[in-house]
Amino acid sequence: MSVYLNGQFLPLAEAKVSVLDRGFVFGDGVYELVPVYSGKPFRLDAHLRRLQFSLDGIRLANPHSVAEWRECILQLIARQDFADQSVYIQVTRGTPAEGQPLRDHAFPPDVSPTVFMFAQPLVTATPAQKAAGVCAVSAVDNRWLRCNIKAISLLANLLLRQQAVDAGCAETVMLRDGLLTEGAASNIFVVKDGVLRAPPPSSLMLTGITYDVVLELAAAHDIPHEVRAITEAEVRGADELWMTSSTKEVMAIVALDGVPVGAGVPGPLATRMDALYQTFKQEVMRS
Structure with missing residues (x-):
């Protein structure tokens, strides 16, 4: 399975994030779930608007433009072996830089968000x-x-x-x-x-x-x-x-x-x- 992590597509087994990532330590992040039918994401623009709303709600700058998100998501979809998919998108506040506190409730300065996406077969009710x-x-x-x-x-x-x-x-x-x-x-x-x-x-x-x-x-x-x-x-x-x-x-x-x-x-x-x-x-x- 190919996943997306911080600008790269790579096998799931090779996707690694720091144990100090604020998503892991604090649950400091947001997510979206996009259904995909026959290789086409369903209402992607609406999902990306909701992602932007959630990012604004936690005061985290959006790491991508709408066009960039769309391109990354379409590439992820194309790399899977199944047509009907559920694409999970997660953006966390990232990992504190060297010299910063390992765990601090306050937002760390100059931190890069962690962006992770994966797709799995979409299972709907029979x-x-x-x-x-x-x-x-x-x-x-x-x-x-x-x-x-x-x-x-x-x-x-x-x-x-x-x-x-x-x-x-x-x-x-x-x-x-x-x-x-x-x-x-x-x-x-x-x-x-x-x-x-x-x-x-x-x-x-x-x-x-x-x-x-x-x-x-x-x-x-x-x-x-x-x-x-x-x-x-x-x-x-x-x-x-x-x-x-x-x-x-x-x-x-x-x-x-x-x-x-x-x-x-x-x-x-x-x-x-x-x-x-x-x-x-x-x-x-x-x-």
Whole structure:
């Protein structure tokens, strides 16, 4: 497998970073995940805009221009043996220079960021999995207040997601002060009486690229939809719940905390939206 590290493409086994890199010592960095269909990155410009937003959020200068990022990513994609990929991009604040403190919370001066990228086969849900749906658990969202930064320090998300795994479920639906925020690794949508509802973008959630696509498709196909605060009662009383992400795409949640959602099977709007999403993907791949 060929990976990218600080301007070089090299075998994964040869990719090395310092143990003093601030990404390793502090989790001081950001990341992006770009799905690739038939060798074509999906909504790359949107992913690069979100990467820029995250870098700005941690006060780290972008090491590449948009054109440079695009060229590096396309080269990485071309070096893989599989057409459908998941490209992981990570930028950390780098390693302190000689003579600087080995570990200091303050940003080191004149440090070069570490840029690392790799690709792996993109694994999405099978038609059978989508037809069955998944279960989820709920939990209090106890993360920090800048969840819209795609930071590599994901410990809170990992702990929340593990609650779902321990319960044999796929996702944890998070609630803060009685309102829906998102999933531990996804965005969450609610359907009630044929109306699709999504929590509004804020610093308390990471607005996914798939979240944007779903709302665009709803608008384009005259599906009634609202972007507004969603209460816990609305979540628990939903006719349908969905989780969306670059890898899960549109996945129905059929049980929450052991209680069936609606009829306990994927609802008609989830099935329709997934079909619209798959058609949209095909159009992107043909463009």
